[in-house]
Amino acid sequence: MLKDFLWEILTYGMRWLHVVAAIAWMGFAFHTRELERKTKPRDAMPEGAVGEAWSIHGFGFYRTVKYLVPPKNMPAYLIWYKWQAKTTWITGFAMMALVYYRGAELYLIDPAVFALPAWAAIALSIAGLGLSWLIYDGLFRTPLANSETAIVTAAFLLLVVLAYLYSQLFSSRGAMMQMGATMATLVIANIVVVILPTLRNMVAGLSSGLPPPAELIARGMQRGRQNNYMVLTIVFMMISNHFPSAFAPRYAWVLIAAVIVIGGVIRYFFDTMHETGIKLRWPWGVSALLTLLLVSFGAFAPGSDTRLARRMDDPARRGSGDFTPVKSVIAARCSMCHASAPVWPGIASPPKGIKLETPQEIRIHAAQINRVAVLSHAMPPGNVTGLTDGERATLARWIAADAEAGEAVKP
Numbered sequence: 199m200l201k202d203f204l205w206e207i208l209t210y211g212m213r214w215l216h217v218v219a220a221i222a223w224m225g226f227a228f229h230t231r232e233l234e235r236k237t238k239p240r241d242a243m244p245e246g247a248v249g250e251a252w253s254i255h256g257f258g259f260y261r262t263v264k265y266l267v268p269p270k271n272m273p274a275y276l277i278w279y280k281w282q283a284k285t286t287w288i289t290g291f292a293m294m295a296l297v298y299y300r301g302a303e304l305y306l307i308d309p310a311v312f313a314l315p316a317w318a319a320i321a322l323s324i325a326g327l328g329l330s331w332l333i334y335d336g337l338f339r340t341p342l343a344n345s346e347t348a349i350v351t352a353a354f355l356l357l358v359v360l361a362y363l364y365s366q367l368f369s370s371r372g373a374m375m376q377m378g379a380t381m382a383t384l385v386i387a388n389i390v391v392v393i394l395p396t397l398r399n400m401v402a403g404l405s406s407g408l409p410p411p412a413e414l415i416a417r418g419m420q421r422g423r424q425n426n427y428m429v430l431t432i433v434f435m436m437i438s439n440h441f442p443s444a445f446a447p448r449y450a451w452v453l454i455a456a457v458i459v460i461g462g463v464i465r466y467f468f469d470t471m472h473e474t475g476i477k478l479r480w481p482w483g484v485s486a487l488l489t490l491l492l493v494s495f496g497a498f499a500p501g502s503d504t505r506l507a508r509r510m511d512d513p514a515r516r517g518s519g520d521f522t523p524v525k526s527v528i529a530a531r532c533s534m535c536h537a538s539a540p541v542w543p544g545i546a547s548p549p550k551g552i553k554l555e556t557p558q559e560i561r562i563h564a565a566q567i568n569r570v571a572v573l574s575h576a577m578p579p580g581n582v583t584g585l586t587d588g589e590r591a592t593l594a595r596w597i598a599a600d601a602e603a604g605e606a607v608k609p
Contacts, residue, residue: 203546203547205296205300205544205546206546206547208296209293209296209297212289212292212293212296213293215285215289216286216289216290216292216293219282219285219286219289220286220290222282223282223283223285223286224429224433226279226282227425227426227429230279231426231469231472232472233251233262233264235472235473236251236253237249237250237251237262237264238250238251243263244263244269245269245270246265246269246270247263247264247265247269248264248265248266249263249264250262250263250264251264266415272401276401278397280389280394283385283386283389284386284390286382286386287382287383287386290379290382290436291379294323294375294379298323298372298375299320299323300544301544301579302316302319302320303316303580303582304542304578304579304580304582305369305371305372305375305439305579305580306319306320306323306368306369306372306376306580307319307368307369307372307580308368308369308370308372308580308581309580309581310581311365311366311367311368311369311370312366312367312368314367319367319368319372322367323368323372323376323379326360326363326364326376326380327379327380327383330356330360330380330383330384331383331384331387333356334353334356334384334387335387335391337349337352337353337356338417338420338421343417343420346420346423349420350424350427353424354458354459354462357377357380357381357454357455357458358451358454358455358458360377360380361373361377361450361451361454361455362451364376364377364380364451365449365450365451369579369580370450370576371439371576371579371580372580373450373451373454374435374438374439374450374454375435375436375438375439377435377454378432378435378436378438381428381431381432381435382432382436384424384428385424385425385428385429385432388421388422388424388425389421389425392417392418392421393418393421393422396414396415396417396418397418399414400415426465426469427461427462427465427466428458428461428462429461429465430460430461430462430464430465431457431458431460431461431462434457434461435454435457452492453492456488456491456492459484459488460484460485460488460489463480463481463484463485464481464485466478466481467481467482521557521596523592523596524560524592524593524596525557525560527585527589527592527593528554528560528567530583531578531583531584531585531589532554532577532578532583533554533555534583535548535549535578536548536549536552536553536554536555537553537554537555538553538555552566554567564597567593567597568593568594568597571585571590571593572590572593572594572597575590
């Protein structure tokens, strides 16, 4: 018990550090984009400068001057914004190991999708991160990279294929998190393998007085644009594990593909607006359409778990709101985790503080039970306790009957 408690504290601490590093990284990234947009040629700029921008912050005025080549008089100290990105990825991978690898049977594996031993699922997950980068980087070393449209399309198709493959190997929740980790790996590898070496080359050029090759700069900027368009999708992936409607659909890879497009077109809207002043309408139309399709897909697609709930809307099918079988289902399938003293290995306290030990507690959380065990198969994770469709129907009948009687949330 003490070991599980200490492990939970470690996980929480790592999550905290991960979020702090991610905020610092994204804050810097958005600030840099803002400087890029506002940096303009002005009178009386230093020699070699191509633009400058003024800002006010921290009760002071800041003058940012941009050079495309190192200036003649470089300062002794140069700030490198790199720890934020590296720390975000390192802590993110640590979180993946602490939660999804340590609890592979709960969060990464779904026997109904593909029966994998824990070690194989972990190995496939890690191998997927490495192979995805090798394929992605290889695309940029082909003639496709000469066309922005072609390379963006190729990268998108690669991500969709990966999402589909992951959805055939892992649970829906695991596939979503694996895709988030994959895209984060591509972003950090772009920085470490391409962008930072390009910047070092620029600094080294100071000694020779020669600017770095134009193609090297163009390559680094291309990877930077790729990162810019992936960042919003990565944030969605990383918070999706808290929302069953985001990760529970059976065809999660379709949702992933749509979110990639939504994140990309939203970034395109803001980039275009700030650079040209033009407020495009079509990105919001595309985003709205895809969002509506996703909602419809999750609720009405063939095989959707919500069909069970819709059948329960038929009074002839509701049956009894008898609580006795409900209590039996909860005790057999849920109480090993959702208890004052969980007995499931690795869980020190009830997830999200939800306890389902008494009739009162079960009734209080009826809405959550409906959302995660009836409207979706998000719980139990990977259906590790073997909750059957018949038992889900039992829960649905009770929820429908109690809701009609106005008793679903009464003690």
